[in-house]
Amino acid sequence: MIVGNKVRFRALEDDDQPLLVAWLNDPEISRLVGGFSFPASVSAQREWFARAKSDSKNQRWMVESLEGEPLGLTGLWQIDWQNRHALTALKLGAPSARGKGYGTDAIMTLMAYAFFQVGLNRLWGEILPYNLGSYKAYVERCGWRVEGVSRQHIYREGQFHDQLRVAVLKEDFLAHPEVARYTPKAPEHTISVLPEHRVTWPGEGAP
Known part of the structure; x- marks a missing residue:
């Protein structure tokens, strides 16, 4: 489990699929995201979930309080x-x-996990300009930058909309004023279990 200050992430379970379908079919949620899908069924969602579990390049988590x-x-x-x-x-x-x-806490927690635990250096995403909540969270609060605009990339409600490409580097996250709240703490006490070993370079110690 990945734990932040207000939220935590856990692996998706089969029991989550009906809730995910409800979110997927919610028109108010759908208009705020760039992807498009036809109305989904729970059975189709479960088939997708069965395939997704073995995909090492795509990891999805439930966000919980x-x-x-x-x-x-x-x-x-x-x-x-x-x-x-x-x-x-x-x-x-x-x-x-x-x-x-x-x-905001979910984005900061995800950055900390991606940069400190997974070892990534860059995260990127796409948001719609009229999704002000996402823009404020990513760009204004979490330090992401707008790197480009895909003009008229998304068709919603009878008209085309631009889509913003946003991204953040590990160095951007390290410069964030709240980074200390998301930085893993080193253990207070460490015990070395390795024997002392000194490397002798060629010629060292020779008369």
């Missing part, structure tokens, strides 16, 4: 292990999750 209330979905997609970057996104499905700082 610290008390265990399901709030949304996040993860790392298209993980490039060689170049150390990944796509990420955050979908808050529960109405109770909005306006309480859960989104």
Whole structure:
């Protein structure tokens, strides 16, 4: 389990699929994200889940409150292990999750995990300009930068909309004023179990 200050992430379970389908089919949620899908069924969602569990390049987690209330979905997609970057996104499905700082904490927690535990160096994502909640959370509060605009990339409600490409580097996260709250703490006491060993270079100690 990945634990932040207000939220925690856990692995998805089969029992989560009906809730995920409800979020997926919610028109208010769908209009705020870039992807498109036809109405989904629980059986189709379970088939997708069975395939996704073995995919090492795409990891998805349930976002919960610290008390265990399901709030949304996040993860790392298209993980490039060689170049150390990944796509990420955050979908808050529960109405109770909005306006309480859960989104900001989820983004900060995900960055800490990706940079400190997984070893990534760059995260990127895509947001719609009219999704002001996501823009404020990513760019204004969490230090992400707008790197580009895909013009008229998304079709919603009878018109085309631009899509913003946003990204953050590990060095950006380390410069964030709140980074100390998300930095793993070193143990207070360490015990060495390795014998002392001194490397002798060629010629060293020779008469």
